[in-house]
Amino acid sequence: MDIIITSCYDGFIRLLDVEKESFDLLYTSAYQVFSICRPHDNMNSLFIGESYGSVGSLDIRSSNPNSMSWDLHAEQIYTIDFNSQNTNLMATSSKDGTACIWDLRKLAHLHPQPLKLVRHKDAVNSAYFSPSGNLLATTSKDNNIGLISGANYEVESMIYHSNKTPRFISSFRGIWGWDDSFIMVGNMKKGVDVICVEEKKLAYTMADREINAIPCRFDAHPMLPGVLAISTAGGRVYVWDI
Structure with missing residues (x-):
């Protein structure tokens, strides 16, 4: 099934079916x-992070999907991510200054308790599991990259990185590459900082004179190690073969 699902601040979620050439409203x-x-x-299941701190779940196959929801944070949820090795584990990041790991098998509708709670001193822009699922990386406006490890995610490390962006530039979100070795995140000097997980520090910075704006969001190609897509505050997308 060749589909693209989009969401927006207007509360509309739409589904583009490439084969049918249709673009329909899925959920409001x-x-x-x-x-x-x-x-x-489970590609038929969609989880939604809404502005007041809840996560909803719906079945995209339904013509009238009813969302189940849980109040997980005090403020809006910026990212949702699932552990690739155990999709019962879901990570969320929020404006309320926390990132959480939830076990969906134990997610109560009233007063749900996270498996792991990570506190930052400012909004948490993102929380992503590593490719192996053994680590979690958080990016916060408090100028730290959080690294969560251990058998039960009990070990926390904070790595300094300047994550503050001006008002009209998208927030930085550190992502994993093709293994658990490095985290990649943008910087205000129009470069890409590569953080070494083992040494817990900046390893090197990638830059190119063709990139003339601040790189904010990245995506590592799942099938081609070394191929990185970069979107910038200047409205351009670059594909970089590292």
């Missing part, structure tokens, strides 16, 4: 939608 929220994500093992 009364609130702004800040994030969407599908579990790796």
